Amino acid sequence: xxxxxxxxxxxxxxxxxxxxxxxxxxxxxxxxxxxxxxxxxxxxxxxxxxxxxxxxxxxxxxxxxxxxxxxxxxxxxxxxxxxxxxxxxxxxxxxxxxxxxxxxxxxxxxxxxxxxxxxxxxxxxxxxxxxxxxxxxxxxxxxxxxxxxxxxxxxxxxxxxxxxxxxxxxxxxxxxxxxxxxxxxxxxxxxxxxxxxxxxxxxxxxxxxxxxxxxxxxxxxxxxxxxxxxxxxxxxxxxxxxxxxxxxxxxxxxxxxxxxxxxxxxxxxxxxxxxxxxxxxxxxxxxxxxxxxxxxxxxxxxxxxxxxxxxxxxxxxxxxxxxxxxxxxxxxxxxxxxxxxxxxxxxxxxxxxxxxxxxxxxxxxxxxxxxxxxxxxxxxxxxxxxxxxxxxxxxxxxxxxxxxxxxxxxxxxxxxxxxxxxxxxxxxxxxxxxxxxxxxxxxxxxxxxxxxxxxxxxxxxxxxxxxxxxxxxxxx
Ligand code: ADP
Ligand code: G6P
Numbered sequence: 001x002x003x004x005x006x007x008x009x010x011x012x013x014x015x016x017x018x019x020x021x022x023x024x025x026x027x028x029x030x031x032x033x034x035x036x037x038x039x040x041x042x043x044x045x046x047x048x049x050x051x052x053x054x055x056x057x058x059x060x061x062x063x064x065x066x067x068x069x070x071x072x073x074x075x076x077x078x079x080x081x082x083x084x085x086x087x088x089x090x091x092x093x094x095x096x097x098x099x100x101x102x103x104x105x106x107x108x109x110x111x112x113x114x115x116x117x118x119x120x121x122x123x124x125x126x127x128x129x130x131x132x133x134x135x136x137x138x139x140x141x142x143x144x145x146x147x148x149x150x151x152x153x154x155x156x157x158x159x160x161x162x163x164x165x166x167x168x169x170x171x172x173x174x175x176x177x178x179x180x181x182x183x184x185x186x187x188x189x190x191x192x193x194x195x196x197x198x199x200x201x202x203x204x205x206x207x208x209x210x211x212x213x214x215x216x217x218x219x220x221x222x223x224x225x226x227x228x229x230x231x232x233x234x235x236x237x238x239x240x241x242x243x244x245x246x247x248x249x250x251x252x253x254x255x256x257x258x259x260x261x262x263x264x265x266x267x268x269x270x271x272x273x274x275x276x277x278x279x280x281x282x283x284x285x286x287x288x289x290x291x292x293x294x295x296x297x298x299x300x301x302x303x304x305x306x307x308x309x310x311x312x313x314x315x316x317x318x319x320x321x322x323x324x325x326x327x328x329x330x331x332x333x334x335x336x337x338x339x340x341x342x343x344x345x346x347x348x349x350x351x352x353x354x355x356x357x358x359x360x361x362x363x364x365x366x367x368x369x370x371x372x373x374x375x376x377x378x379x380x381x382x383x384x385x386x387x388x389x390x391x392x393x394x395x396x397x398x399x400x401x402x403x404x405x406x407x408x409x410x411x412x413x414x415x416x417x418x419x420x421x422x423x424x425x426x427x428x429x430x431x432x433x434x435x436x437x438x439x440x441x442x443x444x445x446x447x448x449x450x451x452x453x454x455x456x457x458x459x460x461x462x463x464x465x466x467x468x469x470x471x472x473x474x475x476x
Contacts, residue, residue, distance in 0.1 A: 010136040011076065013054035014162075016127055018091070018147035020077050021046045023061030032067055038279060038314055038355065040240070040382040041144055041169050047243035048458040049075050055134045057127060063087045080130055082123065089119030095147045096317055102181060103146055103173050104283045104377040108322045110180070117183055121150060124190070128154035135162050140465065143194070145169045150186070153193025165465035166194045169240065170379040171404075172204040175211045185215055192218075192225060195468035198238040198461050200379045200404040205235045230472030238461045239404060240380050244453035247389035250362045259363035267367075268346045271306040272431050275368035277361070277383045278375075279316040280353065282326050285374035285400060286313065288417040290333045290349075292424045297341040297348060301428060304341045304348040309372075310364065312352045327353075365390035370430045371397045373405070374417035380404035384412065388449045393439040396430040398423075408448050411441040 021042045022034040036042065049056065055076040060067050063086070066079035082091065093116035101110040128151050135141055143151045143166040152164045178184060188211060191197055199205040205223060212218050212225050219226040225233045250256055267273060274293070278284040293309055296302040313330065317323045334351045341348040356364075365371070371387040381403040387395065388409065399405060399412035406414055413430040415423050 009076070010134055010139070011053065011055040012136050012139050013052065014131055014135045014139055014141045015045060015049065015054060015056040015058075015144065016131050016141065016148055016151055017041060017045065017056070017058045017144040018095070020056060020058035020060055020079060021049075021075075022072070022077070024067050024079075026062060036355075037061060038316060040380065043382055044169075044240050044242070044454050044457070045144070047246065047454045049073075057130045057134065059091075076134075078130060078134055080123075080127055086119055086123050089113075089116045090123040091147070092317065092320055094120040097320060097322070098181070099146045099149075100170070100283075101322075102177055103170050105171075105173070106177060107282055107376050112180075112182055114182075124148055124150035125154055127151050128158060131155055132158040135159060137161055139163070140462065141165070142167065142461070142465075150190035151193075153190045156193040163465060163468070163470055164194045165196045165198065165461060165468075166191060167198040167238070167240075167461060168200065168204065168379070171201075171377060172199055172207045172211075174207055175214055178207070178211050179215070184211075188212055188216055192216075192227060192233050194233060195470050196461075196465040197233060197235040198464065199235065200237065200239050201407055202237045204379075205237050208235050230474065232469060232473070234464070234468060236464065238457060238464065239408060239452070240382070241449060241452050241454045241457045242382055242385040242389055243455075244389045244450050247362060247386060250359060251366050251390040253359075256359055256363050256366065259359070260366040263363055263367040267308050267310070267350070270308045272308070272370065273368045274307065274309040274370050274372055274427070274431075275364060275387075276309070276311040276313075276372045276374075277364070278311075278313060278373075280313040280323065280327055280330065281316055282322055283375055283377050285376045285417040286311070286326070286330050287333065288376070288420065288423065289372055289374045290330065290337065292420050292427060293349065294333070294337045294341075295420065296424055296427065297337065301424070304346075305343055307431075308346070308348065308350065310350045310352070310368070312356070312361075312364070314355055315353060361386075362390055369395060370427070371395070372427065373397060373403065374400045374415065374423065375403050376400070376417060378403040378405075384409055385449050388442065388445045391442055391446075393442055394435065395442055396433065396438050397445070398426050398430050408452065409445050411444040 019037045023037045024032045053074050057078045059082050060079040063084040066081040069078045097111045101108050139162045141162050141164050152166050209220050213220045223236045337349050338347050365387045373384045384405040397412040400417050401414050413426050415426040
């Protein structure tokens with residue numbers, strides 16, 4: 001049993017994210033078990049909080065009454081209640097059917113509903129109130145992602161003593177797209193309640209600054225927004241990363257190595273293993289990838305007795321129509337490719353629609369010859385950096401130019417996933433380049449990920465936050 005945190009206990013570091021690092025699963029007997037939550041935010045922040053004292057305020061993943069607060073490792077988890085209509089209107093609606101598509105280049109059309117916005121304000125207020133309760137005097141509060149953009153200003157009203165930082169794990173859209181959103185000024189004002197705003201890439205920060213300049217009565221100089229009340233807020237790029245040392249250690253573990261060898265064997269010891277690992281999300285370019293692979297098999301450029309493709313597609317946001325449709329399309333295409341090309345007794349494309357333990361993921365990364373990452377838009381893409389950490393000198397990455405990771409991993413085989421012919425050529429090149437070329441590229445990428453790991457990211461963010469002026473100019 002986990003020790004209970006007394007309700008009045010407060011913390012110097014408070015994380016606020018829509019999800020807790022673990023999801024509650026209530027069994028038929030009413031007993032709760034916990035499993036790791038999906039997505040890159042949790043992967044990164046779990047590593048960051050490892051060994052740090054702090055509270056994490058977030059939703060436990062099920063509608064209804066929130067489970068009691070509890071301690072996990074050194075972290076104090078404070079579940080926030082989301083009722084069924086909050087889940088539908090704030091989480092599925094405003095967050096994932098409006099903000100998510102707008103912030104990802106409107107790959108699917110965004111929907112706008114007034115009820116969703118009301119729910120978004122309601123739930124953001126609840127988060128701000130919970131944070132206000134657990135934050136110690138002068139605490140550092142780190143708010144995460146697009147679901148909680150109003151929290152900084154709401155929290156500042158409740159607790160002017162705390163230092164507030166916000167980090168956006170996803171892209172920030174060009175102002176022409178951002179402008180479509182009803183209540184767009186409210187979002188900017190919500191964010192400007194923070195002392196420091198972190199983005200994945202410089203263009204994301206620039207988009208935010210441009211939106212402020214265009215839509216608010218503020219002055220923007222360099223990367224600083226100057227507000228009428230004398231406060232100023234800096235917005236800059238702090239690209240997120242992975243736990244390089246932890247992954248390296250896992251990948252070097254003999255049991256994991258053994259498992260990687262076993263995976264290769266189970267796949268029939270093919271000459272080439274191609275791997276994709278993504279949440280089943282329309283931003284990830286899964287259909288483009290399958291199209292390219294299917295055509296390469298069709299043309300005979302790839303021989304299914306020599307090459308296998310493993311696609312891990314984590315279930316995600318399954319009640320939303322766009323996600324259900326995507327799943328249908330992907331599964332149809334997987335069936336078609338296997339039906340047309342799989343040899344008897346093996347599969348050209350192994351499709352895994354479920355979650356795996358960390359060690360199994362690392363073994364898969366280690367086993368794969370080429371990682372294929374083809375998002376149409378992605379804030380960073382941690383999977384690409386994880387693959388780098390799991391390989392010594394071998395392996396290769398085909399990487400979409402539309403990911404944040406492409407900025408840093410410039411030695412990957414970069415591609416435009418919309419250009420299917422080029423994508424096919426790039427996959428073949430990544431497969432057939434000589435080992436020396438793979439080594440040079442992987443070494444260069446490894447240096448990047450090693451020096452800019454997730455701890456480096458967190459320290460960078462927190463240093464920026466501490467350096468922020470906090471009080472208006474002239475105040476003490
Ligand atoms: P996103 O945050 O959009 O899901 P990222 O690539 O940044 O994309 O992060 C995904 C994270 O989830 C990575 O840490 C990856 O290893 C992990 N992951 C993805 N699929 C699975 C899966 N099926 N089982 C376990 N972990 C997964
Ligand atoms: C991305 C987002 C996270 C989100 C995750 C999983 O990584 O940036 O905020 O938690 O996807 O999505 P979900 O909707 O299941 O929380």
